[in-house]
Amino acid sequence: MTDVVTPPTSPVSRERSKEIKRRSVISAARQARVLSRAELTELTGLSPATLTPLVRDLIAEGYLIERGPGASRAGRPRAILEFNPRAELVAAVALEPARISCEIADSDGAVIAHRTVRRTGDIVDLICTAVPELAGTGLPALRGVAIAAPGVSTGGAVRLAPSVGLVEARPVGESVQRRLGVPVVVDNDVNLMAAGEHAAGAGVDVADLLLLHVADGIGAGLVLDGQVRRGSGGAAGEVGFLPLDRADRGHDGVGPFEARWSESAVAERVVALAPGRRPAAPVRALVELAAADERAAAYLADLLDAWARLIVSCACVIDPGRVLLSGAAADLDDAAVARLQALVSAAAPSPTEVRRAVLGDRAVLYGAISYALSAAASGLSALLPAP
Template structure:
């Protein structure tokens, strides 16, 4: 009797295999934007027989738009396919003191709708209500949600975010994902800024960078080998907690370094030097005051020295190569940035370029878009930074 040999079962189901091929086509079209079916076949490695029904489905779903024939040096011009960025929408939600800001954007990062909502009730309930309302008729195209929190995020839980009332851990990601039914990314806001600058800003040409964000607190976002690094407990980049002396322990979620050298601290000193209303841009006001006031000039030197020590401390551990100044730190004029660079050059163990971030408030949006689309492309129920 002849033994019947049963071929091994593929570890990838037919449905999953199709989804992988589908995502390959979407990813390729998203990158190239306008291409022919022949080019799509070449770039994806899929056969025309496999590609044809996938393209037909993606056209019906609005991912691809059929355009007229393109130019051709020889033979008949080929019909072209164009990727439609509006087929993939993401929601970027920023937790801020007393409110949340929500934006709906397409896969290009173009904002379709924006709304700021006062935070009078529960954070999760407010997010779950605001995102569908803002998405409106585009809700079926929503592929993911990215939530930016000014604190430590790990596994969708946010802590050490006193400005939004989340000093103790609060699970946000899983609750929002369960309600909205799309992948949810919860990350530190500075991590998303770093991701945004790396994707579309002043760090788009490097694989490693550190973004130093100066605001009410001070935080850093770290990108190494093209990936945001969060650390074992999600606290990588919490440089505001750098101790200044052996007795420093931090207080109510505020670190000792940021208590002394944040935008708030600079604002208080500026008002003390020039009594009056708190300036809207404290660092810029200090730079201007330092031109004519010796005390302000001395204090500006102290600020630059403190920030340079922070940058050098980070460079000693991670050697980012490039440091981007974000938030209030971008208010430094060219001379002050050059002085900061000189201080860093004098102490850093390796070349460390200091320059301003360029995206401003849009950095979080670009980071959120890239994270949310990555979560959707992973094809898993959720993608939350975990220890």
């Protein structure tokens, strides 16, 4: 009889197996918050012999806190473990025309520090200075960074973001990752808004949605089957480049649709109708002006018709089911939203609900925190957008 020789287990496989088990313990503890070792065994399916050294290591690392004994069903006290969300911190960074906003959050997504910094000098230098300073003594617990950019992001490189000085592709994510030594994910700011609304806002109860964000430009964030979709080149949702006629071409990173129907375009028309300073909220000002001015009312009707055509065009291709109005579009009053809904319902091939986004400026950072937590949880070392 020939003996069967079992090949030795690869050290790499052993380390990978240990990490998987470690992550399962962290995940179970995060979900339960407070539990006993016996309950942890039940949740993970790991034997007490396997679990004991993992728990010991996680206590030493700060993931688990050992509390006093609690009562058990048998009446005997059990040592209680409590999950510590501060053991893993993430940073969310939003690039804006005149500043960057940075937040540090724990693994629950709770923000523990926030700062805005005027955008001067090199963006990478600014991020790599602001994040460690904001993290402070918690820097060793930093597990990931998510960066929101108002442009197209592919593999961590940002382009078509003229408002922050990034028209040609620049590997912002790779540069920040190399200097900070943690996983970095980079994505379009509107994608992050959609992720934020899906995680904690007006899209939390659906798996499919389109977020239409109107600002100086117009962009869309798409969530299908619970996942943000970006397209092969990272440019999915660049609806501001929708051509209005054959001669239309994008110029200097500005698309023809957004050149005519963005917040900036609305502001110009409002100033023309009611001379004075540019209003802080042009769409809201237009709605108010339309109540008493026929020309403003006619322009508002044209604006709603244009936005409706854009929404219907998207619905014909992706059938999102729900459309969230973000940025200046969220400044429409209830009557205008109802008119927009009616226009969409009359032309869309399937039921498409239109409602306002609810997180406002916080949507980007909610999405960025979600991305960074996903990067930390999966231990990403590549510059891929998190699911």
